[in-house]
Structure formats: C-alpha cells, structure tokens
Amino acid sequence: xxxxxxxxxxxxxxxxxxxxxxxxxxxxxxxxxxxxxxxxxxxxxxxxxxxxxxxxxxxxxxxxxxxxxxxxxxxxxxxxxxxxxxxxxxxxxxxxxxxxxxxxxxxxxxxxxxxxxxxxxxxxxxxxxxxxxxxxxxxxxxxxxxxxxxxxxxxxxxxxxxxxxxxxxxxxxxxxxxxxxxxxxxxxxxxxxxxxxxxxxxxxxxxxxxxxxxxxxxxxxxxxxxxxxxxxxxxxxxxxxxxxxxxxxxxxxxxxxxxxxxxxxxxxxxxxxxxxxxxxxxxxxxxxxxxxxxxxxxxxxxxxxxxxxxxxxxxxxxxxxxxxxxxxxxxxxxxxxxxxxxxxxxxxxxxxxxxxxxxxxxxxxxxxxxxxxxxxxxxxxxxxxxxxxxxxxxxxxxxxxxxxxxxxxxxxxxxxxxxxxxxxxxxxxxxxxxxxxxxxxxxxxxxxxxxxxxxxxxxxxxxxxxxxxxxxxxxxxxxxxxxxxxxxxxxxxxxxxxxxxxxxxxxxxxxxxxxxxxxxxxxxxxxxxxxxxxxxxxxxxxxxxxxxxxxxxxxxxxxxxxxxxxxxxxxxxxxxxxxxxxxxxxxxxxxxxxxxxxxxxxxxxxxxxxxxxxxxxxxxxxxxxxxxxxxxxxxxxxxxxxxxxxxxxxxxxxxxxxxxxxxxxxxxxxxxxxxx
Amino acid sequence: xxxxxxxxxxxxxxxxxxxxxxxxxxxxxxxxxxxxxxxxxxxxxxxxxxxxxxxxxxxxxxxxxxxxxxxxxxxxxxxxxxxxxxxxxxxxxxxxxxxxxxxxxxxxxxxxxxxxxxxxxxxxxxxxxxxxxxxxxxxxxxxxxxxxxxxxxxxxxxxxxxxxxxxxxxxxxxxxxxxxxxxxxxxxxxxxxxxxxxxxxxxxxxxxxxxxxxxxxxxxxxxxxxxxxxxxxxxxxxxxxxxxxxxxxxxxxxxxxxxxxxxxxxxxx
Numbered sequence: 001x002x003x004x005x006x007x008x009x010x011x012x013x014x015x016x017x018x019x020x021x022x023x024x025x026x027x028x029x030x031x032x033x034x035x036x037x038x039x040x041x042x043x044x045x046x047x048x049x050x051x052x053x054x055x056x057x058x059x060x061x062x063x064x065x066x067x068x069x070x071x072x073x074x075x076x077x078x079x080x081x082x083x084x085x086x087x088x089x090x091x092x093x094x095x096x097x098x099x100x101x102x103x104x105x106x107x108x109x110x111x112x113x114x115x116x117x118x119x120x121x122x123x124x125x126x127x128x129x130x131x132x133x134x135x136x137x138x139x140x141x142x143x144x145x146x147x148x149x150x151x152x153x154x155x156x157x158x159x160x161x162x163x164x165x166x167x168x169x170x171x172x173x174x175x176x177x178x179x180x181x182x183x184x185x186x187x188x189x190x191x192x193x194x195x196x197x198x199x200x201x202x203x204x205x206x207x208x209x210x211x212x213x214x215x216x217x218x219x220x221x222x223x224x225x226x227x228x229x230x231x232x233x234x235x236x237x238x239x240x241x242x243x244x245x246x247x248x249x250x251x252x253x254x255x256x257x258x259x260x261x262x263x264x265x266x267x268x269x270x271x272x273x274x275x276x277x278x279x280x281x282x283x284x285x286x287x288x289x290x291x292x293x294x295x296x297x298x299x300x301x302x303x304x305x306x307x308x309x310x311x312x313x314x315x316x317x318x319x320x321x322x323x324x325x326x327x328x329x330x331x332x333x334x335x336x337x338x339x340x341x342x343x344x345x346x347x348x349x350x351x352x353x354x355x356x357x358x359x360x361x362x363x364x365x366x367x368x369x370x371x372x373x374x375x376x377x378x379x380x381x382x383x384x385x386x387x388x389x390x391x392x393x394x395x396x397x398x399x400x401x402x403x404x405x406x407x408x409x410x411x412x413x414x415x416x417x418x419x420x421x422x423x424x425x426x427x428x429x430x431x432x433x434x435x436x437x438x439x440x441x442x443x444x445x446x447x448x449x450x451x452x453x454x455x456x457x458x459x460x461x462x463x464x465x466x467x468x469x470x471x472x473x474x475x476x477x478x479x480x481x482x483x484x485x486x487x488x489x490x491x492x493x494x495x496x497x498x499x500x501x502x503x504x505x506x507x508x509x510x511x512x513x514x515x516x517x518x519x520x521x522x523x524x525x526x527x528x529x530x531x532x533x534x535x536x537x538x539x540x541x542x543x544x545x546x547x548x549x550x551x552x553x554x555x556x557x558x559x560x561x562x563x564x565x566x567x568x569x570x571x572x573x574x575x576x577x578x579x580x581x582x583x584x585x586x587x588x589x590x591x592x593x594x595x596x597x598x599x600x601x602x603x604x605x606x607x608x609x610x611x612x613x614x615x616x617x618x619x620x621x622x623x624x625x626x627x628x629x630x631x632x633x634x635x636x637x638x639x640x641x642x643x644x645x646x647x648x649x650x651x652x653x654x655x656x657x658x659x660x661x662x663x664x665x666x667x668x669x670x671x672x673x674x675x676x
Numbered sequence: 677x678x679x680x681x682x683x684x685x686x687x688x689x690x691x692x693x694x695x696x697x698x699x700x701x702x703x704x705x706x707x708x709x710x711x712x713x714x715x716x717x718x719x720x721x722x723x724x725x726x727x728x729x730x731x732x733x734x735x736x737x738x739x740x741x742x743x744x745x746x747x748x749x750x751x752x753x754x755x756x757x758x759x760x761x762x763x764x765x766x767x768x769x770x771x772x773x774x775x776x777x778x779x780x781x782x783x784x785x786x787x788x789x790x791x792x793x794x795x796x797x798x799x800x801x802x803x804x805x806x807x808x809x810x811x812x813x814x815x816x817x818x819x820x821x822x823x824x825x826x827x828x829x830x831x832x833x834x835x836x837x838x839x840x841x842x843x844x845x846x847x848x849x850x851x852x853x854x855x856x857x858x859x860x861x862x863x864x865x866x867x868x869x870x871x872x873x874x875x876x877x878x879x880x881x882x883x884x885x886x887x888x889x890x891x892x893x894x895x896x897x898x899x900x901x902x903x904x905x906x907x908x909x910x911x912x913x914x915x916x917x918x919x920x921x922x923x924x925x926x927x928x929x930x931x932x933x934x935x936x937x938x939x940x941x942x943x944x945x
Binding site: 196197262263266267268271275276278279586588589590591592593594595596597598599 | 773777
C-alpha cells in the first residue's frame with residue numbers, strides 16, 4: 001500500500017468534514033495567534049522604553065499569558081470533543097470496512113499533525129502581524145511613544161510551539177482513548193444512542209440557587225469597599241458554581257415541575273416546547289453555562305476597565321490634588337515651616353513659582369475598628385484581622401483645620417469634630433481605645449490627604465482641640481519597638497501646583513525634592529526636632545504608572561474580551577450544528593404525526609431562541625448584580641463617578657447583545673440548512 | 677361504501693435541473709371499502725412508498741385523485757393539511773417514529789394535544805386502547821426503555837387514539853422479531869374486526885397474509901390482487917407466495933394479462 005495513503009486519507013477527511021473542521025481549525029489558529037500576541041507583548045522591548053510603570057504593565061500582561069494558556073487548553077479540548085462526537089459514525093464505518101484500530105490511529109495522527117502544523121504556522125504568522133497592531137493599540141491606550149519596526153519574539157514562538165505541541169499531543173491521546181474504548185457498532189451509532197431522560201437533581205438545583213443567592217447577596221450587601229475587594233473573588237466563584245448548578249440541575253427541575261402541571265403541559269405550544277427543552281437543556285446545559293460565564297466575564301472586564309480608563313483623570317484628581325507634594329514626617333512642631341522653606345529654596349533654584357498651595361500638619365494613623373471603638377495602639381491591634389476592619393484616621397488640630405479650610409469652628413474641652421464619609425456614625429461619642437470624646441459636629445469637608453488617599457482603607461478625619469491632644473494621640477499609637485521609630489510620627493504635607501511649569505522643570509524639581517532629606521533634616525534640627533523621613537508625590541509620574549496599569553488592564557480586558565467573544569461564537573456555532581442534526585429527525589416525525597411545517601418551525605425556533613438567549617439574559621443579571629460590588633471597588637480606586645460606570649456597563653451590554661444577536665442569526669442559517 | 681378511492685395516480689420525479697425523469701407511479705387505481713384490511717405488496721422501487729406518501733398527503737401526485745370518505749384530499753390547502761392528517765389518518769411506521777423526548781403516554785397523546793383536546797378527555801380515550809394493546813403498565817416509560825414490539829404497540833395506540841378514518845401502516849413488522857411481528861399482526865386483525873379500516877404496505881408475505889385483500893404493485897401499477905375470502909391464513913400465504921414467484925419470474929408477463937381483468941372487485945379463484 002502506498003505509504004502516503006493515511007496522510008492522504010486524513011486530508012480528504014478534513015476536506016469532507018469542512019463544516020465542522022473549518023471552525024475548529026480557525027479556533028486553533030486564533031488561539032495560537034492570541035497566545036503569541038500576548039506572550040510577545042509581555043516581553044516586547046518597546047514596553048521597556050515606555051518610561052515609567054512598565055513593570056506594572058509587564059505583570060498585567062504576564063497574568064494575561066497565563067489566562068490565555070489556560071483558556072487555550074480548555075477551549076481546544078472542548079471543540080475537539082465536539083468534533084470527535086460528530087465523527088464517530090465515520091470512524092466506525094472505517095472500522096467496519098476493515099481498518100484496524102492501529103490504522104485508525106495512524107489516520108487520526110496525521111489529522112492531528114495537519115491541524116497542529118497549520119494552526120501553529122498560520123497562527124504564528126497572524127500573531128506576528130496582529131502583534132504590531134496590538135502593540136500600537138496598547139501604546140495608544142497608555143499614551144506612550146511607539147518605537148518603529150517589527151518585533152518578532154522567538155522566545156514566544158518557541159513557547160507557543162511547546163504549549164500547543166503538548167496540547168495537540170494530549171488531544172491525539174484523547175482521540176486514541178476514545179477509539180480504543182468503543183466498539184465499531186457503538187461508533188457507527190455515534191451520537192444517536194437513545195438519549196436518556198435527565199434526572200431531576202433537586203439538591204444540586206437548590207445548592208445552585210443558594211450559591212447564586214449568596215453571591216448576589218454579597219455583591220449587594222457589602223458597603224465597605226475594602227471588604228468588597230477581599231470578597232469579590234469569593235462572590236465570583238459562588239456565582240460561577242451557582243450558574244453551572246442552575247443551568248444543569250435548576251433548568252431541568254423547573255421544566256419537570258412544569259411538566260407535572262397537566263393543565264399547563266397538555267397545551268399544543270407547551271407540550272412540545274417543555275419536553276423538547278428538557279432534552280436540550282440536558283445536552284446543552286454545560287455549554288450554555290460556559291457561554292453565560294464567558295459573557296459575564298467579558299461584560300464585567302470590559303465595562304470596569306473601560307470606565308476606569310475613562311474616569312482616570314477624575315481618579316488622579318481625587319488622589320493627587322496638586323502637581324506635586326512634599327511630605328515630611330518628624331518629631332517636631334516646626335514641620336510646616338521646614339517643609340515650606342525647603343520647597344521654596346528648591347523652587348527658587350529652579351526659577352519656578354508655586355500656586356494653589358496646601359500645607360498642613362496632621363497625624364495619620366492606622367486604626368482597627370473593634371466594636372464601636374477604634375484601636376490605634378499597635379500592641380492591642382489584632383494582626384490577623386481582615387483589611388476591611390482597618391481604617392486610616394487623619395488627626396488634625398482645630399487651628400490647622402480652620403486655617404486650611406478657612407472656617408471658624410470651635411471646640412469645647414473633650415470634644416472633637418468628625419469627618420466620616422464612608423462609614424455610618426454610631427452614637428455621639430468617638431473612642432480611641434479607652435479614651436472617648438464627644439462628637440461636637442460632623443464635617444462634610446476635610447483637607448485633601450494624599451497619604452490617606454493612596455491607602456486602600458476607609459478614611460476618617462478627626463479634628464482635635466489642640467496640639468497637646470494631638471501629641472497625646474501620637475503617643476497612644478506609637479510603636480513600642482524602636483525599629484519602627486518615626487513610622488508613626490506627625491506629618492506635614494506641602495502640596496502645590498507649578499505656575500507655568502514645563503515638564504522638564506517639573507522633573508528637575510521632583511529630582512531635587514527626592515534628595516531633600518539632608519537639607520530638611522538640618523533645617524529641622526536648627527528649629528528643634530528630628531526628621532524621620534521625607535517623601536515626594538509627583539502627579540505626572542503617578543499618572544504614568546496609573547496609565548500603564550489601567551491602560552494595560554484595559555488592553556488585557558479588550559484582548560481577553562475578544563478571545564471570549566470568539567469562544568462564544570464557536571460554542572454557539574457548534575451547538576447550532578449539533579442541535580440541527582438532532583432536530584432533523586424530530587422534525588420529520590412531527591410532520592408525519594400531524595404538525596404542519598410552519599408550526600414545527602415556529603416551536604423549534606422559539607426553543608432554540610430560548611436556549612441561546614438564556615445565557616445572555618443570565619449574563620445580564622449577573623452583571624447587574626456585580627454592579628454595586630464593582631462600583632465599590634472602583635470607588636476604592638478613587639473612581640467616584642458612578643454614572644460613568646453605569647454608562648460603560650450599559651453600553652458594553654448593548655454592544656455585546658447586538659454582537660450576540662448577529663452571531664446567532666448567522667449560525668442559525670447553518671442550523672436551518674441542516675434541518676430542512 | 678368505499679372509504680378510500682384512488683384514481684389514476686401518476687407520480688414523476690424530476691431531478692433538480694430537470695435532467696432526468698423517474699416514473700414512480702404510472703397509473704394506480706384502487707378503492708378500499710369501509711372496514712377493510714388491505715395489504716399492498718411490491719418489490720423495492722415498485723412505488724409502494726411513493727403511493728403511501730401520497731395517501732398520507734405528505735407528497736403530491738403529478739396527476740390523478742385521492743378521495744378519502746368522498747373528499748378529494750388533493751384539494752385541501754397546504755396549511756389545513758396537517759390538521760387533516762391528524763384528524764383522519766393514523767400512521768404506523770417501520771421505525772416506530774416515537775419521539776424520545778416524550779414518555780409513551782405523551783407520544784400517544786401528541787396528536788390529541790395538537791388538536792387542543794383536554795387532558796381528561798385524552799385520558800378517557802387512552803384507557804381502553806391501552807388496555808387492549810396491553811401497554812397500560814408501560815405508559816410512563818420512555819421509548820428507549822421498552823422493546824421494539826412495545827414501541828410499535830405504542831405507535832399503534834397513537835394511530836388509534838384520534839379514531840381515524842384510515843390507518844396507514846408502512847412495513848409495521850419490518851423492525852420487529854417474529855414473535856412481536858406475529859402479535860402485532862394479530863392486533864391489526866383484531867382492530868380491523870372492530871371496524872377499523874387499515875391499509876398496510878409490506879414486503880413480508882406473513883404480514884400480507886393477515887390482510888383481507890392483497891394488492892400487488894409492479895413498475896408503478898396495480899398489477900394484481902388477491903382476496904382472502906374464506907381461506908385460512910396459511911392458504912393465503914401460499915397463494916401470495918406463488919403470485920410473487922410468478923411476478924419475479926418471466927411468467928408474470930403472460931399471466932398479468934389474465935389477472936388484469938380481475939381488478940376492481942372480482943374474486944380470484
């Protein structure tokens with residue numbers, strides 16, 4: 001026999017089965033391309049040149065590589081299993097005609113090699129081409145300069161070959177396993193072994209409802225942003241597991257209840273729809289749950305990253321209210337004077353002028369909320385406590401507060417003013433450990449505080465009567481350990497905008513401020529006191545770090561979003577095909593028994609519509625429930641503009657729904673072609 | 677009174693681009709009396725299935741007419757056809773054609789549900805039929821849970837439950853083992869004795885010999901027919917067998933001339 005026989009047979013097979021093979025091949029190609037793209041981007045030297053913040057971006061992209069690899073494995077296996085199911089009959093026929101399992105294995109081997117080689121070659125080429133485009137998009141999102149020229153990462157190509165080589169080998173083994181485990185008669189009958197009616201699994205259905213409810217409840221009930229962050233992934237897992245349970249068990253339980261209701265069930269429309277749906281759900285539940293989860297991920301990812309991106313200016317404005325901030329910490333009453341003098345000197349040196357100056361002295365202290373009191377004594381704080389229990393309290397004297405805010409507030413002995421926008425106030429006293437104050441007034445405004453804003457915890461502001469009280473509090477929260485000396489000192493922030501400053505001048509001033517510890521320390525020593533540390537916040541720098549982080553996140557969001565949409569398309573396509581083959585027979589039987597063609601088409605259409613739009617509706621509900629939680633997390637990142645997030649979510653959902661509708665209509669054509 | 681009259685049916689299949697014509701039915705005429713049990717026999721390709729499809733209103737003839745209870749079924753409009761089929765015809769197929777998404781009971785109810793009948797009425801109709809067909813304990817089961825013979829009896833129940841004018845059976849014993857086939861044929865005889873008109877297309881001499889009359893189709897024409905008369909099933913079996921041998925060997929050509937004039941009611945001696 002010609003030694004190329006199997007090679008040729010494999011090629012002919014693939015051509016004959018184009019309807020299922022082409023989408024599979026496309027999937028493999030795009031997955032390879034996607035893998036190469038994200039992998040090459042993560043090591044692209046162009047990113048190194050993108051000034052500051054390239055480190056964060058690299059981490060984000062590196063994470064993306066892992067997600068894509070995992071996705072590739074699951075997805076290619078999934079589509080392949082579908083392929084094998086469709087081809088069982090053909091393979092069984094070969095077997096009956098006299099091809100041994102060894103021969104079949106050789107044929108399958110060639111097929112897998114073809115698919116592997118084609119998808120790797122074409123995928124990599126496509127990846128290299130698209131990589132440049134992706135890089136341009138990424139650079140654009142990050143507002144960075146784009147270096148010219150193509151970049152080909154041989155390392156990424158090698159990784160792709162390795163990953164997908166192993167993957168295809170595993171798929172080959174899996175196909176072999178399937179061939180060897182079944183006998184030809186079973187193979188011949190293929191997919192149409194008498195489908196059993198699914199069992200009602202009430203327990204699973206109830207667990208599903210419970211988990212989903214729990215997840216939703218977490219999402220809705222948590223008001224503390226920090227807690228929202230810590231519990232977000234837990235809620236996500238609850239909802240994912242709940243979705244799978246509901247789709248697999250819940251749907252069937254509901255349909256069976258409907259079937260038990262004779263009045264409802266024995267109506268022409270319901271009769272066929274309900275019984276048909278029970279089987280459709282049995283075969284499709286997992287696929288539909290996949291679609292639902294993927295869709296939700298796409299929606300959540302794109303809408304949140306997009307609103308972060310759009311709302312970034314707002315966010316930066318909130319966190320870094322001025323161009324630059326010089327922050328010093330020390331054991332002295334003269335921090336304010338020292339900071340002002342140092343900054344003035346530097347500005348003079350650089351021939352620059354400051355405006356919009358904000359300077360005040362305060363004490364930032366991390367507190368743990370225990371009951372209704374706040375514990376700031378480090379030795380009494382519980383180290384194992386969740387982040388959500390912590391908050392940052394800014395203490396400031398009445399004199400400073402009135403000076404900065406231009407107010408004329410007054411305080412009695414044993415009274416404080418309280419600013420607590422993120423937490424409900426309980427009672428009219430404020431306690432730190434054993435010491436309590438009466439709350440004189442609740443404040444609606446408080447001076448901007450960068451050091452507190454960059455912390456992920458809740459922010460509380462407290463205005464105390466005088467310097468003595470401030471010192472008393474400072475002692476309360478001091479670390480007993482000398483190693484931490486200075487960490488809990490009183491701070492002074494001197495923040496300002498530069499009048500007509502260009503970026504070069506800004507950078508020079510920034511540079512000077514970074515190395516200003518020595519002069520400040522000397523100055524403070526002269527005035528009386530010791531300097532513990534200095535720090536500089538430079539808006540432009542923070543901005544570029546944010547840009548690369550959020551631009552990177554948005555990029556990964558869009559990238560994965562596209563990939564997931566592609567996966568959704570493919571799952572829907574395959575589902576339509578398999579549904580089509582199954583329905584064909586039912587279609588003819590119903591016609592013979594006395595249903596007219598239009599009626600049949602209508603009921604089938606309504607069932608198929610329900611099946612395919614159920615995941616979209618569920619995804620919509622998931623997104624709606626995720627909304628408050630993500631809103632709070634974004635709030636933590638200083639994105640206060642809820643309206644923007646609402647808009648982004650609604651727009652993403654609409655775009656996605658339209659896309660989904662288009663995909664459905666296109667694939668439905670294949671379905672109708674098969675059925676009629 | 678004849679319940680079914682078929683006059684000069686002709687069916688020509690044309691390939692998609694009109695390249696070639698295949699004449700499936702040349703000129704078929706016969707009639708079935710109320711309460712008769714008629715079997716139609718013929719080789720593969722003789723036009724049996726085409727004939728049955730036209731009678732079932734699933735296909736339309738090129739020319740000719742079909743009268744069911746005096747009504748020309750070919751004049752029924754497309755959108756009323758389904759309802760017509762449901763109310764007047766019952767079907768029993770070789771491969772049962774039960775929907776595996778329904779329990780046997782729901783499969784039997786299907787035509788009634790489609791006609792908008794209420795559950796109590798359906799239940800009332802089903803009970804006696806199920807008892808007679810001995811499928812009462814199986815009603816809650818699904819098609820994949822029961823044997824071929826049981827499936828076929830459920831299909832018969834589905835055909836009977838609408839109380840149709842005519843039952844059309846297409847190779848009903850084709851997929852059954854001999855015991856199930858025998859019991860199904862006895863069932864058909866019983867039903868027929870109860871007054872139900874049955875028209876059965878079959879290959880099997882055994883099946884045909886349980887009928888009251890056997891029509892032979894060859895090359896798209898009714899070629900010959902035999903009445904059972906007072907004969908036993910064994911005798912009829914022998915007669916059918918002889919006729920088929922005649923048809924298959926060249927002798928048929930000569931004898932066809934002799935048999936032709938018996939068509940339309942004459943008893944064969």
